[in-house]
Every structure is written in C-alpha cells, then in structure tokens.
Amino acid sequence: MKKIFFLVMALILLSPAGAFAKKNDEGLVQEYQMEGAGMTSDNARQVLVSILSKKKDVSDEDLGKCAVHGVLFRDYDDATNSGFGSVASQKSIMGSPTKEQEFIDFFEPFFKNGDCNKYVQLVSNSRRTVKAGKQWKVSAIVRVNAANLKKDLKKQGMVKNLGTGW
DSSP: OHHHHHHHHHHHHHHHHHHHHHHHHOOSSOOEEEEEEEEOTTSOEEEEEEEEESSSOOOHHHHHHHHHHHHHHOOEEEOSSOOTTOOEEEOOSSSSTTHHHHTHHHHHHHHHTTGGGGGEEEOTTOOEEEEETTEEEEEEEEEEOHHHHHHHHHHHTSSOOGGGGO
C-alpha cells in the first residue's frame, strides 16, 4: 500500500513539472545560433543563422524570424570583412535582451504574425541542411534590413534617438 501511495504522490508531483517545461519551450522564435556574414552595399546586415530541429524542413520564414530576433536582441561578431584576424562586433538594435520582455506586447505579434519577415531576404543558394546526431542543422545566410527596422522601432518609441537624452 505504501508503494502505491508513493507512486501516486510521485506522479502528482512530476506532472506539473512536465507541463511547466512545455510552456517554457514555446518562445517567440526557435532556438538558434547566429554569426555575422558581412554587410551589404545598402548597409543591411547579413547573418548566418543556424537552427537545430527534429525536422528537416525548417521554413525560410523561421530562418528570417531568427535572423531578425538576433539583430534585435543579440550582439554578435562578424569576421568576414575584418582584416588581419580582427573581428568586428555588431551591437543589437534594442541594446539588451531584456527589452524583449519589456515590449512583449509589440514583439509577440510581430514574430507570431510574421511581420518581421518584411525586413529579411534569404541569400540565394546559401541554405544548408546537415544531419547532426538525431537532429538536423538548417543554416542560411539572411540579409536583414536593419536600417528600416530601426527606423520603424523609433516610430513606435522603442528605440531612442541619440539626441533625445540631451
């Protein structure tokens, strides 16, 4: 009888933990890795985005969402146009990952509705899919129009102009 009691108690205690873990896995974008891939002539940022997925067919929209998310909230290094082994550091547009939670009312529909994809363009023939253990690593070079993105965020009041603090 004691074994059954302990088994039932263990199931009761562990089932909310499983439900909680599922809620935390759902983010605005998938887990991704990002590194710089150069600048374009119109000052758009190019980034190499890699998504680890259980499925082989990651959409271009998901790669674009991850690229925009990275340019907005993550600082990254870009060694493509640097000379002599140096690395150029690119700062995120929002300045801090905490800004995502601060402006969650804007960014949640921005990513879920696909509004972020109007700022991206996949570089042709850059998509790579590689089997990595039990998962697939899907990578592509994505061009993000950071200037227009920053301009639109300034209109929304989320990014401050340089002269507003004076």
